[in-house]
Structures are given as structure tokens and as C-alpha cells.
Amino acid sequence: MIDPRGQEALTGAAQSEIFQILRDGTPRTRSELATLTGLARSTVAARVDALLRVNLLAPVADAASTGGRPSRQFAFDGTRHAVLGVDIGATHVHLALTDLHGTKLDDIQEELAVAEGPDIILGWVIEHGTRLLQQHSDRVTLRAVGVGLPGPVEHTTGRPVDPPIMPGWANFDVPGVLRQSLGVPIYVDYDVNVMALGEHHDYWSDVADLLFVKVASGIGAGVIVGGRVHRGAQGVAGDIGHIWVPEADGVECRCGSLGCLEAIAAGPAIAAKLRARGADVNGTADIIAAVRRGDIDAVREVREAGRIIGRVLTTCVSLINPAVIVLGGALANAGDHLLAGAREVIYTRSTALATGSLQIVRSRGKQDAAVSGASAMAIQHVLSVESVEAMVRVDA
Amino acid sequence: MIDPRGQEALTGAAQSEIFQILRDGTPRTRSELATLTGLARSTVAARVDALLRVNLLAPVADAASTGGRPSRQFAFDGTRHAVLGVDIGATHVHLALTDLHGTKLDDIQEELAVAEGPDIILGWVIEHGTRLLQQHSDRVTLRAVGVGLPGPVEHTTGRPVDPPIMPGWANFDVPGVLRQSLGVPIYVDYDVNVMALGEHHDYWSDVADLLFVKVASGIGAGVIVGGRVHRGAQGVAGDIGHIWVPEADGVECRCGSLGCLEAIAAGPAIAAKLRARGADVNGTADIIAAVRRGDIDAVREVREAGRIIGRVLTTCVSLINPAVIVLGGALANAGDHLLAGAREVIYTRSTALATGSLQIVRSRGKQDAAVSGASAMAIQHVLSVESVEAMVRVDA
Numbered sequence: 148m149i150d151p152r153g154q155e156a157l158t159g160a161a162q163s164e165i166f167q168i169l170r171d172g173t174p175r176t177r178s179e180l181a182t183l184t185g186l187a188r189s190t191v192a193a194r195v196d197a198l199l200r201v202n203l204l205a206p207v208a209d210a211a212s213t214g215g216r217p218s219r220q221f222a223f224d225g226t227r228h229a230v231l232g233v234d235i236g237a238t239h240v241h242l243a244l245t246d247l248h249g250t251k252l253d254d255i256q257e258e259l260a261v262a263e264g265p266d267i268i269l270g271w272v273i274e275h276g277t278r279l280l281q282q283h284s285d286r287v288t289l290r291a292v293g294v295g296l297p298g299p300v301e302h303t304t305g306r307p308v309d310p311p312i313m314p315g316w317a318n319f320d321v322p323g324v325l326r327q328s329l330g331v332p333i334y335v336d337y338d339v340n341v342m343a344l345g346e347h348h349d350y351w352s353d354v355a356d357l358l359f360v361k362v363a364s365g366i367g368a369g370v371i372v373g374g375r376v377h378r379g380a381q382g383v384a385g386d387i388g389h390i391w392v393p394e395a396d397g398v399e400c401r402c403g404s405l406g407c408l409e410a411i412a413a414g415p416a417i418a419a420k421l422r423a424r425g426a427d428v429n430g431t432a433d434i435i436a437a438v439r440r441g442d443i444d445a446v447r448e449v450r451e452a453g454r455i456i457g458r459v460l461t462t463c464v465s466l467i468n469p470a471v472i473v474l475g476g477a478l479a480n481a482g483d484h485l486l487a488g489a490r491e492v493i494y495t496r497s498t499a500l501a502t503g504s505l506q507i508v509r510s511r512g513k514q515d516a517a518v519s520g521a522s523a524m525a526i527q528h529v530l531s532v533e534s535v536e537a538m539v540r541v542d543a
Numbered sequence: 544m545i546d547p548r549g550q551e552a553l554t555g556a557a558q559s560e561i562f563q564i565l566r567d568g569t570p571r572t573r574s575e576l577a578t579l580t581g582l583a584r585s586t587v588a589a590r591v592d593a594l595l596r597v598n599l600l601a602p603v604a605d606a607a608s609t610g611g612r613p614s615r616q617f618a619f620d621g622t623r624h625a626v627l628g629v630d631i632g633a634t635h636v637h638l639a640l641t642d643l644h645g646t647k648l649d650d651i652q653e654e655l656a657v658a659e660g661p662d663i664i665l666g667w668v669i670e671h672g673t674r675l676l677q678q679h680s681d682r683v684t685l686r687a688v689g690v691g692l693p694g695p696v697e698h699t700t701g702r703p704v705d706p707p708i709m710p711g712w713a714n715f716d717v718p719g720v721l722r723q724s725l726g727v728p729i730y731v732d733y734d735v736n737v738m739a740l741g742e743h744h745d746y747w748s749d750v751a752d753l754l755f756v757k758v759a760s761g762i763g764a765g766v767i768v769g770g771r772v773h774r775g776a777q778g779v780a781g782d783i784g785h786i787w788v789p790e791a792d793g794v795e796c797r798c799g800s801l802g803c804l805e806a807i808a809a810g811p812a813i814a815a816k817l818r819a820r821g822a823d824v825n826g827t828a829d830i831i832a833a834v835r836r837g838d839i840d841a842v843r844e845v846r847e848a849g850r851i852i853g854r855v856l857t858t859c860v861s862l863i864n865p866a867v868i869v870l871g872g873a874l875a876n877a878g879d880h881l882l883a884g885a886r887e888v889i890y891t892r893s894t895a896l897a898t899g900s901l902q903i904v905r906s907r908g909k910q911d912a913a914v915s916g917a918s919a920m921a922i923q924h925v926l927s928v929e930s931v932e933a934m935v936r937v938d939a
Contacts, residue, residue: 185582186582187582187583299896308896354776355776356776356780370862373771378864379897380751380864380865380866381896383864383896383897384863385864386864386896387862389894391892458787459858463862465781465786466780466858466859466862467773467775468774468775468779469775469776470776496787498782498785500782501779503777504776
């Protein structure tokens with residue numbers, strides 16, 4: 148009466164507890180693991196041997212003996228495997244090779260426009276990724292690749308959906324192409340989700356609920372709820388750039404609708420406002436330069452964009468009551484002006500209960516938030532129950 | 544080196560898999576359970592005996608023999624234990640006794656204003672709850688009580704926080720008082736969370752993300768994310784009634800702020816608008832009566848309230864991308880007018896991706912949504928790993 152696949156999965160789940168317990172880094176003996184899990188000692192011994200064979204565990208120097216022959220201890224060892232984190236931005240590509248503890252072994256980046264199309268961009272990733280791997284092949288084996296793209300991605304297939312700034316990428320088989328050359332599982336996600344995961348993993352892992360808002364040539368959010376990326380029913384949770392706002396009433400957005408938040412508060416809209424005042428500002432980079440040299444108009448418009456975004460975020464604060472809002476992306480990273488505008492509105496307009504201990508901060512990962520998040524996403528997958536089971540099965 | 548509490552909890556977790564596996568209702572033999580969990584056979588046998596002793600398992604008639612002596616099968620039995628669901632509304636109290644399968648054994652309700660204060664209301668709950676239990680004491684043992692209150696509740700203590708319509712209830716020890724008389728664990732939550740849980744549990748358990756919006760004398764939301772009630776960092780997630788909206792600019796809210804959603808779109812605000820037109824409408828009940836007799840002004844104002852609420856919900860849709868929005872509470876239950884207004888705005892203003900398969904519906908549980916949700920909340924706790932462990936330990 149039992150579905151054989153369900154049976155196998157559950158057997159794995161109970162045995163996998165051994166590895167999931169050891170992931171905390173604490174060394175333990177076989178006997179301690181048997182007590183902790185309630186599993187038979189023979190099961191524990193076989194499992195520890197299997198994890199040693201695939202280099203996910205390592206024996207640890209014996210603990211101080213309490214009399215008698217000391218038992219051997221084992222601990223998680225993530226130094227023999229690696230993941231490749233890939234941040235594909237609007238105008239750059241950034242690769243990092245890290246081990247399973249998240250330690251960066253090497254990285255490389257280049258100015259390259261995503262609009263060049265998937266052949267050129269993914270060709271660059273494969274060429275430089277392969278070179279990085281060759282340089283470190285004596286130490287680590289590649290286990291997975293995590294990729295952040297600057298547009299929405301269908302979660303189940305890893306293919307870009309409807310990407311306004313990514314001509315040629317719509318429905319392109321990004322995971323298939325990378326897997327063919329790199330030979331490992333490929334995980335692809337919208338860069339806002341990847342950045343949210345990276346900021347949470349690296350700086351805010353003690354909070355459960357975090358909202359990451361990217362403000363650059365577009366506006367989007369990554370939503371962390373209960374410590375995990377929340378995707379929603381159609382996988383488009385966090386798509387706040389196309390919320391209708393009264394300030395943008397009648398203004399056309401690049402998505403084809405009227406009145407979207409990003410049609411009034413993202414880089415191109417701010418640049419257009421500054422050009423209307425006679426400034427020579429053509430894109431987000433020019434706005435950042437103007438802000439950095441203290442141009443009053445530029446500072447005022449970025450702060451006003453922060454206020455408009457802040458009005459939308461007050462509703463987000465009431466709905467999900469996050470512990471932290473992290474503002475990232477090029478416009479948020481250019482000084483404190485966007486942050487100041489958002490804080491002004493959120494702290495004024497939200498309820499005292501919801502903002503009593505709410506932190507609103509700039510991204511700490513900054514330019515590395517996306518590549519670090521892409522690596523964290525890949526590591527999460529490699530250390531999951533299913534992936535560890537697969538490694539053990541292939542080895543057996 | 545091992546924390547003894549951690550060790551006990553983990554041992555429990557592995558053994559508890561046996562009960563959590565059997566919760567699906569499928570009968571299984573001891574041998575099947577050993578295979579499914581990877582636990583030692585002696586562990587499984589002891590565990591099954593313990594669960595039989597506390598009446599959470601029952602032996603099932605032997606399955607068709609495949610030759611040889613058939614092994615005995617066991618399945619989850621929830622008919623010997625009960626929970627009390629308590630819905631304390633603004634003007635009523637409703638009690639229901641159900642078994643752990645969610646089958647209602649008995650219920651009772653009465654018109655009673657929450658403003659009478661905790662002594663009178665909780666006194667009624669204890670008196671009538673005790674009577675219901677006595678009538679069914681030969682069949683079931685009470686294991687827990689779930690309570691929904693018409694205002695925010697501090698999750699860790701179960702005490703009401705800042706309840707505008709509940710004079711005398713602020714910080715009152717609701718769980719302590721009920722526990723003293725009823726002698727079981729008491730779980731208390733804001734009724735919007737309880738109603739969201741009940742609607743999800745009873746009608747939408749196949750979707751992960753659901754937003755329940757209650758529109759009555761106030762406005763609040765229960766947020767289900769990944770199948771669980773989402774509370775947020777301070778436990779005030781879903782508090783959408785006090786979001787600032789331009790339509791309410793300058794209007795004073797009962798919370799003391801200006802411009803809150805519920806200051807323009809909840810029962811008292813609609814009643815005030817109708818009174819300003821000369822109608823004799825003093826509260827939510829009068830609005831519902833006017834709508835039911837087809838009063839044009841009342842229908843128009845309820846529909847307009849639906850539009851204003853809908854504008855706030857478009858942001859919620861973009862942020863969390865729910866599969867379903869359920870509109871409940873007295874004003875949503877009075878015909879389709881509020882629903883129609885909300886749908887009009889949400890389907891017009893939200894992105895196609897987020898609304899492609901979004902359902903916006905009226906509460907199906909209606910008046911029973913809260914009591915049913917309160918029972919579901921209590922059952923979830925009784926069948927949790929910790930609670931089952933506690934029952935087994937007390938019995939041992």
C-alpha cells in the first residue's frame with residue numbers, strides 16, 4: 148500500500164538527519180549521533196562512512212579523553228566542494244567561486260551589457276567560470292551554480308519571463324545552456340530574490356522577516372518570510388515596481404501600463420526630471436555622479452523618489468511587519484538620500500507597533516550583494532536533503 | 544558537549560515521525576513504520592504502544608492477507624480527544640466542541656458584547672464550555688482551547704494589546720483565566736488570524752498563500768504564507784486598517800491617527816456617510832439591513848468602500864502574490880457589493896502576472912469562520928510534535 152518513492156524519500160529523510168545535525172559544525176561521535184537521532188547504530192555507522200566517502204564529513208582530532216579509549220568525532224567539511232555564484236546585472240557580469248562554508252576562493256568581473264544577449268553573456272560565464280574552476284581543481288569539485296538575472300524568472304524552469312531590459316532572453320533556457328558546459332545543477336533567480344537571500348544570509352540571519360528593495364533602472368523587492376524567499380502563487384511576489392501610485396498618474400511605464408511606481412521613482416524617471424531642468428543626465432550612472440558632487444536638484448529628486456517608494460513601503464510594513472527593510476541597488480547605494488526619503492515617510496505614516504523596532508538600512512553587501520546571494524542560493528541547494536542523498540547514491 | 548535539552552528534543556523529533564506519518568490517516572504496520580522512518584524496530588514498537596495508550600492511535604481491521612499471518616495495522620484516531628473553539632466577536636460569543644478530526648460534536652452561541660469586559664465574557668465561556676464538556680465527557684477528553692478575539696493579541700502571551708473596541712481587556716490574562724478553570728493549554732489569537740486559518744484549513748488547503756480580509760466595524764487581514772499564519776517581527780502583520788490612504792486624508796481614526804483606511808471604509812465611516820445624507824443608520828447592522836433592502840445610497844457606499852480597500856489590496860497582491868483573497872466580516876458577507884468594488888480595482892490595477900489566476904472571493908465559512916478557525920488552531924497545537932511528546936511523557 149506504500150508508494151515506493153515516498154518510502155525511499157522518508158528513509159532518506161531520517162538518515163539525512165545525521166548530516167543536517169552536523170551542519171552546525173559541532174564535532175560528534177557515532178554514538179552521540181545515534182542518541183541524537185534515535186537511529187540504529189549500524190545505520191549511523193553506514194551513514195557516516197558514506198558521508199566521509201563523498202567528502203562532506205571529516206574526522207576531527209580526538210576530544211580530551213574522559214578515560215578509556217576516546218571515540219572518533221566527525222564534523223561537516225565544506226572545503227572540498229565549491230559553487231559558482233553568477234551576478235548578471237544590466238551592465239556587468241560578476242563570478243565568484245566559493246566553498247560550501249561560503250568562503251570566497253576567487254572572483255572575476257567585467258563591464259558587459261545584458262542587452263548583448265544570452266549567447267555572449269553566458270559564453271563569457273562559461274569561459275571564465277571554467278578557467279576559475281581549472282585554477283582550483285586540485286582543491287575543490289564544483290557542485291552547483293547560482294545565477295541572478297536582472298528580471299523575473301520562472302521558478303520551476305529557471306527561464307527569464309518578460310524581461311524589459313533583456314532583449315533576446317525571454318524564455319531562454321539559461322539552466323540548460325550552463326548545465327551542458329558546466330555539468331552541475333544550475334539555479335537561476337531574479338536578482339532581487341538573490342540579493343535578499345544574500346543580505347539575509349550574510350548580515351541578518353537572526354531575523355525571520357526581511358524586505359530587500361532594489362532601486363536602480365527599475366524597482367523590485369525580494370521578500371524573506373520565516374527566513375526563506377517568498378515567491379507567491381505565480382512566483383511574482385515582490386514585484387512592487389509596477390504598483391499604481393497617485394504620483395505617477397498618467398505617466399507611461401516601460402511595461403506599457405500607466406502610473407507605475409518605477410515610472411516616477413526609478414533611474415530613468417529621475418534622469419528625465421533632471422534633463423527637464425536642463426541637466427545633462429542620461430542614466431542612473433549620471434544621477435549617481437550628480438548626487439556625489441552635491442548637485443542640489445539631483446539630491447532633491449533622489450530623496451523625493453525615496454519618499455514615493457516609502458509610501459508604497461508603508462503598506463508593505465503593515466501587511467508583513469518585517470524586522471528590517473534593506474534598500475539596495477545603484478540609487479540606494481549612492482549616499483543616504485534615498486534612505487532618508489523612505490525613512491521619513493515610513494516612520495511618519497506607519498503604525499507605532501509595526502515600526503517600533505523596524506530597521507530601515509542600506510544594503511551592506513552593496514555591489515557584492517548579488518554574487519554573494521547567488522552563491523548562498525547554490526550552497527543551500529547543495530546541502531539540502533535531496534542533494535546530499537543524490538551525492539551519496541551516486542557514490543554508492 | 545551536547546546540550547541535554549537539545550538531545551531530548553531531537554530524540555523526540557525522530558520518534559515523533561511515527562505519529563506525524565500516521566496523521567495522514569493511512570493504516571500501517573509496525574514493520575512498515577520501521578522501514579519508513581529508518582528507526583530501530585524496538586523503538587517503533589515502544590512508540591506505537593505509547594501512542595495506543597494515550598488513544599492517539601487505534602488498531603485497524605487487518606488488511607487482506609497476502610499469505611502468512613497478517614500483521615496488525617494502526618492508524619491515527621482523533622475521536623477520543625476534543626478541543627473547544629471560542630469565537631469572541633464584538634457582539635457575540637460562539638463555542639464549538641470538535642474532535643481532533645475537526646468534526647463538530649456540539650456548539651452554542653449567544654449575543655453578548657465584548658465591551659461587557661473579560662469577567663462576564665470569559666465567565667460565560669467557562670460556564671457553557673464546562674457544560675458542553677460534561678455532556679460529552681464519556682466520549683472525549685478536552686486537550687486544548689482556541690480563542691479568537693476581535694483585536695490584536697500579543698502572540699507569546701495570548702494577552703490583548705491596545706484593543707479599541709474592548710474596554711477592560713488590555714493586557715488581560717485571557718489564557719491564565721481560562722486555563723485555571725478548564726485545565727488545558729489555551730491558545731489566543733486575533734480573530735482575523737483565526738478566520739484566515741479556518742478558511743484556509745476548511746476550503747483552501749491546496750493553496751499556500753492566502754489573504755483573509757475582515758471588513759466590519761474595523762478592517763484587518765490575516766496573512767497565510769506557505770500554509771501558515773504569518774505574524775511578522777512584532778506580531779502585527781496584517782494590520783491593514785491603519786494604512787494611510789489618500790481618500791481618508793485628514794479624517795480622524797479611532798486609533799488617534801489621521802487618514803487610516805478604516806476611518807473611511809469600515810462600518811462606522813459608511814454609516815456616517817449615510818447619516819450625512821439623512822438616513823437613519825447607526826452601525827454596521829443598519830448598513831447591512833439597508834443594503835439587503837436595496838437602498839441605493841447604501842449599496843453605492845459599500846461598493847465604494849470595496850474600491851478603496853481594493854486599492855490597498857493591489858499593493859498587497861504585488862508584494863505577496865497570493866493565490867486567493869478572501870473577503871469576510873459582516874460587511875463583506877452582506878451581498879456581493881464590497882467584493883465587486885474590490886475586484887474592479889484589483890483586476891484593473893494589478894499586473895497581469897499577479898492576477899492571472901488570482902481568485903477574489905467571499906468568505907465561505909461566513910459566521911462560522913472564526914469558531915472553526917479557533918478549533919483548527921487548537922487542533923494544530925494538540926497534534927504538534929511537542930504536544931504529542933508531552934502526552935506520551937505524562938502517560939509514561
